[in-house]
Amino acid sequence: MTEFASARVAIIGGGVVGVSALYHLAQAGWKDVILLEKNELTAGSTWHAAGNVPTFSSSWSIMNMQRYSAGLYRGLGEAVGYPMNYHVTGSVRLGHSRERLMEFQRVKGMGRVQGMDLEVLAPEEIRSRYPFLETHDLTGALYDPYDGDIDPAQLTQGLAAGARQAGARIERFCPVTGARWTGSEWVLSTPKGEVRAEYVVNAAGYYAAEVGRLFGRRVPMMVMSHQYLLFDTIPELEVWSREAGHKLPLLRDVDSSYYLRQEKMGFNLGPYENPCRAHWAAPDDPMPDDFSFQLFPDDLERLEWHISDAMARVPLLEKGRLQKVINGPIPYTPDGNPLIGPMPGVPNAFEACVFTFGICQGGGAGKVLAEWVTEGATEWDMWSCDPRRFTGFEDHDYCVAKGKEVYGNEYAIHFPHHAWPEGRGRKLSPVHDRVAALGAQFGPYNGWERALWYAREGDDTSGAAQRVWDREGPWFPAVKAECEAVQGACGILDLPGFSRYRLTGAGAAEWLARQITGKLPAVGRLGLAYFADDKGRIVTEMSVARFAADEFLLITAATAQAHDRAWLERHLAPGLSLTEETDAWSCQIxxxxxxxxxxxxxxxxxxxxxxxxxxxxxxxxxxxxxxxxVSFAGELGWELHSRVADTAAVWDAVAAAGGPLGLKPFGMFALNSLRIEKGYRAWKGDLSTDYTVLQGGLGRFIDWAKPEFRGRAALAAENQAGVRKRFATLVIEAGAYDPPYMATIWHRGEPVGELTSGCFGHRTGKVIGLGMLRADLNLPGQAVEVEIFGELFPARVQEDAPLWDPKNERIRA
Structure with a gap:
């Protein structure tokens, strides 16, 4: 096959995300980039997308991405000279419960720190924003002035125009039919000839799984059928709009699971129904070779309740004539977040696909993808979207079950103590049956079922009992008892799934010393090691055990399995051996x-x-x-690592020996409380690339005497200039609620930091927050305030030592 084109980067897929990636790569100065689309631009999910552009998210990173998109779109038309039909109408998100209003307050706080002024409305204020609304049963609403809607085709064509202006190339009607890695570049087969590229990007939307197979990659995804309904002109709405001079805000009744948007002088109603329907999910329903610009047949029966509820909420909707139904495919990952980042196990390949909300996330996704390709890292920590958060156990049935669960609960509140039920039981500890018999209530960690807490006789273990924000759930007294057992006698925690890698070979110690910021342990010893990127930011934390001069065992979190393996393999020196031993061992604390x-x-x-x-x-x-x-609980303790086949016998022996000595089982909720009292950090919460090693308060893990380690220059410059914000421990005079992730720290009416962990400490009897605080305020005794669900609570900065056992006397006993 003759060569058709060559480029530094080849993007496969011409929807809004692929074109945005092309645009951002070109804007970053990478002009030699090409996009290959099997049909016409927007032929997949983009063309039938509703085009909503919310900034709302309960995820810090996804809010960042959506906020960036909205800002980009406001100026895109003028920047590229292309007409852009973008209506920034604002939105009203309705609440029916106290819990929902608390979610709104949390998101309002996050938005404020990101520079957005969101507003929580009382019931009597809602009609001033949306006059046609029935409000009698509402508890309030969230008003987002940045929300709106955009024409997906115009948006995509505008990004394409900007990409072309910057020198990028778009090739339509050019499907990729094969891929071959030569060791230095990719060779893509197309009907027009071969395309050679240093890097490739799978941006194929709901066809991402098919494209992934060309690279030997099984993409964790499925496809849902999503319908929205278009209603014709309503005279009363037309009169109001002309008098007001603008459209109604976009309405979301999240507790009833639909959005309602003014479309010209009518309405667009989009429900997320449950039960819902997957497509192309069974052998007798295969995905067609080409579904470009096509829709599924209407299927309105399953939307009947939502339509009736929307008409009761906005009676004006009843006056509209149903004009058209759009029923199209939308891809879902098992957690509903897209895939943006390195393609696991495939060299020089990236993913920017499986977007459920591609229009509102497309702009930010293009920025993130371009940073991955051009810089090898992203400005914001994007673990929420990193393809490596899935590790390969997610088979087809799992993806379908979880995708349907996410879709049917698209607007659900994600409570911190609630575990979603679908796709469970995929990975079981060798002593799962024993733990379950003791009352364990489980949650998944990279598919591994771990005990969250142990129910006692009479405890309510229903899902409804877990869906609360406060500490009134049944787990709280149970966790208190578990912590007291660890403090007063002894506890055992079954902890399957640790990721572990054995590093050997001549020069292993020299290589590892250059990868971590601190010192290597001596033979027979172990310690924590921190890996930084070139900017000095925290990539990961591993326990390093040394067995010989050049033999190490690296242990990391279950959820970090693919992420940390990829990091180690990417930088591994020739001649060294890295062997994964994750599946061979289990562990108890x-x-x-x-x-x-x-x-x-x-x-x-x-x-x-x-x-x-x-x-x-x-x-x-x-x-x-x-x-x-070692003990993550901060007490005298050991981790007991045994081979899987031996684990049940070890558990039984320890349990029998410990019974007379007060041994009790404890779970992950108790461990979280115990570790926060010790100031121990958690990965991708307290430890993320949003912070440098110095900001994370990990200076004692930096060996400045080493002439070389990754991130050294950046950390030295930061140390010289002064760290702007730094890790702090706060004691908070909170009420009945633990502070949520990214709760804002205030001082004299100004945001000065954020919490990355927070919990009630049962040994100390205090609500403790770990987080990042402006350096000039990070002084023992400094008074600040912490915002918890919209209310400010007094807090004080503690000494630079853990609240529990600050001298480590108990852990060293």
Whole structure:
């Protein structure tokens, strides 16, 4: 096949996201880029999209992305000289409950820090924004002045015009039929000839799975059928609009699960119904080779309740004649967030696909994708969208079940103690049955079922009992008892799924020392290691155990499995060996003042006098166990690592020995409370690329004596200039609510920081927040305020030491 084109980057897919990626790459100065579209631009989900552009999100990173999109679109038409039909109407998001209003207050606080003035309305204020509304049963609403709608085709063509003006190339009617990696570039087969590119991007929308197969990649996704209804002109609405000089705000009745938007002088009604329907999800319903500019047949019966509810909420809607139904395919990942970032396991390949809300996220997605390609990292931490958050266990049935669950609960509140039920039981610990018999209530971590808390007789374990913001849920007294057991005697936590990698080879120590900011442990010891990027930002945290001069075991979070493996493999020096051992081992945390006595009673064949941060191999019940003397709970303790086949025997022996000594099981909720009291950070909460190692308060893990490590120059410059904000521990005089992620810290009416973790500490009896605070205020005793669901609570900065066992006397016992 003859060569048709060559480029530095080839993007596959001409919807709004692919074209936005092309535009942003060109704007970044990468002119030699090409987009390949199998049909015409917008032929997939983009052409039939409703075109709503909200900024609302309960995710910090996705709010960033959507906020950027809205700002870009406001000036895009003028910037590229292309007409843009963009209506910034604002939106009214209705609340029917106290819990919903609390969600609104949280998002309002997040928006304020990102520079957006969102407003929570009382019921009597709503009609001033939306006069045709029935408000008798509402608790309030969120008003977003930045919301609106845009013509998806014009948006895409505008981005395409800007990309072409900057030198990018778009090739329509050019499907990619094959892909070959030569070791230095990709060769893509098309009917027009071969396209050679250094990098490729899968931006194929609901065809992303088919494109992924060309690269040996199974994309975790499914396709939903989504309908919206267009109603003809309503005279009363036309009169009001002409007198007001603008359209009605976009209305979302999130508790009834639909949006209602003024479309010309009629309405657009878009429900997210439950039960819903997946398409192309069964062998007798295959995806066609080409579904460009096509729709599914109308299927209005399942929308009947939503239509009736919308007409009751806005009686004016009843006067409109149903003009048209749009029923088209929309892709979903198992968690509803898109895929933006490196294609797992595939060199020089990226994904920017499976967008459920591609219009409002497309602008920001193009920015993020361009940063991934051109800089190898993104401005905002985008783990919420990183393809590596999925690790391969997500088969077709799982993707369909979770996609339908997300769609049917599109507007649901995501409460911190509620675990969604679909797709469960995929990965079970070797002692899952034993843990379940003790009353464990489970939640998934990279598919692994872990005990969140242990229900006692009479506890309400229904899903409804978990869907609350406050500490009145049934888990709270149970978690208190679990923490007290760890504090007073001993607790055991079954913890399957740790990601683990064995590093060996001549020069392994020298290479690893250059990858981490701190020192390597001695042989027989272990410690925490922090990996920074070139800007000094926190990439990940791993436990490093040293077995020999050039032999290490690297242990990281279950959810970090694919992310951390990719980071290590990307930088691995020639001649070194990195072997994953995740599936071969399981783990229990045994911790509390009686932990040593429990191990002695279990006849553990090991030296239990070895100090904190040591490790050794012993035997329990005749089975080999690797004992690491660490405890994320901040008490005397060990991690007991055993091979999967041996884990049940080890658990049984420890449980039998510990019973008379007060041993109790505890779960992840208790561990979170215990670790926050110790100031221990959690990955992708407290530890993320939104912060540098110095900002994260991890200066003690930087070895400045090393002449070289990744991020050293950036951290040295920051240290010289002074750190603008730094990790702080706050004690908060809060009410009945734990502070949510990214709760704002205030001082004299000004935002001065944010919380990255917050929880009630059962050993200290205090509400504790971990977060980032402006450096000049980060002083012991400094008074600040923390915003929790719209209310300000007094807080004080604590000493630069953990609140619990600040001298580590208990953990070293």
């Amino acid at each position: 045994l911790t509390g003042p009686q932990a040593r006595a429990v191990l002695e009673a279990a006849a553990t064949e090991a030296d239990l006098t070895l100090p904190w941060l040591s490790h050794q191999t012993g035997r329990i019940a005749g089975r080999e166990v690797w004992l690491a003397r």
